[in-house]
Amino acid sequence: MSLPDKAFPVSWDQFHRDARALAWRLAGANGQWKAIVCITRGGLVPAAIISRELGIRVIETVCVASYHDYTSQGQLNILKEVTPTLVENDGEDVLIIDDLTDTGKTAAIVRAMMPKAHFATVYAKPKGRPLVDTFVTEVSQDTWIYFPWDMGFTYQKPIADDHVG
Ligand SMILES: O=P(O)(O)OC[C@H]1O[C@H](OP(=O)(O)OP(=O)(O)O)[C@H](O)[C@@H]1O
Numbered sequence: 001m002s003l004p005d006k007a008f009p010v011s012w013d014q015f016h017r018d019a020r021a022l023a024w025r026l027a028g029a030n031g032q033w034k035a036i037v038c039i040t041r042g043g044l045v046p047a048a049i050i051s052r053e054l055g056i057r058v059i060e061t062v063c064v065a066s067y068h069d070y071t072s073q074g075q076l077n078i079l080k081e082v083t084p085t086l087v088e089n090d091g092e093d094v095l096i097i098d099d100l101t102d103t104g105k106t107a108a109i110v111r112a113m114m115p116k117a118h119f120a121t122v123y124a125k126p127k128g129r130p131l132v133d134t135f136v137t138e139v140s141q142d143t144w145i146y147f148p149w150d151m152g153f154t155y156q157k158p159i160a161d162d163h164v165g
C-alpha cells in the first residue's frame with residue numbers, strides 16, 4: 001500500500017457545502033435531467049444532496065468497485081449495470097454523479113455506457129478532470145481525499161512534537 005503524500009480531509013459539513021456548490025453549478029448548466037445515475041458507493045451521498053436541490057426524484061445506480069485495499073486500485077468490477085431505459089439514447093438527459101474522479105478510469109467506463117450523459121463529481125484530480133463535465137474542487141494527483149464516511153475521531157499529536165528546528 002502506498003499512501004499519497006498529501007491529505008485532504010473533508011468533514012460532513014464541508015462535503016454538504018461542496019455538494020450543494022455542485023448543485024448550484026449544475027442548476028446553471030441548463031440541463032433538464034430526467035434521472036440521476038449515481039456511481040456507488042461514493043456517489044450515493046452527493047446524489048442525495050443534488051437530487052434534493054435540483055428536484056430530481058428518479059435515482060439509479062451503477063455499481064462499480066475498484067479500490068480494493070485502501071489506496072491501491074485493482075481491476076474495475078461492474079457489479080450492476082444501469083437500467084436499460086436510461087442507456088437508451090446514449091444516456092441523453094441523464095446526470096451521472098460520483099464523489100470524485102481520480103485516475104478517470106471509473107468515469108471512462110461509466111461514460112462509455114452513456115456517452116451523452118452529463119458527468120459531475122464533487123472533487124477532481126488532474127488525470128480524471130478531462131472526463132468530467134462539472135466539478136467543484138480540484139486537488140493534486142498526489143493528494144488522498146478522506147471522506148467523512150470513512151473517518152472517525154482520533155487523537156492528533158501537537159504540531160511541535162514532530163517539528164524539528
Ligand atoms: O477515477 P478513479 O481512479 O477510477 O477513482 C475514482 C473512483 O474510486 C472511488 O470509488 P471505489 O471504486 O473506491 O468504490 P467506492 O465508491 O465504493 O468507495 C471513488 O468513489 C470513485 O468512484
Ligand code: HPA
Nearest residue numbers: 067102143144145146147
Ligand atoms: O483520493 C481518494 N479518496 C477516497 N477514495 C478514492 N478513490 C480514488 N481516489 C480516492
Ligand SMILES: [Mg+2]
Nearest residue numbers: 040041042043
Ligand atoms: Mg466510487
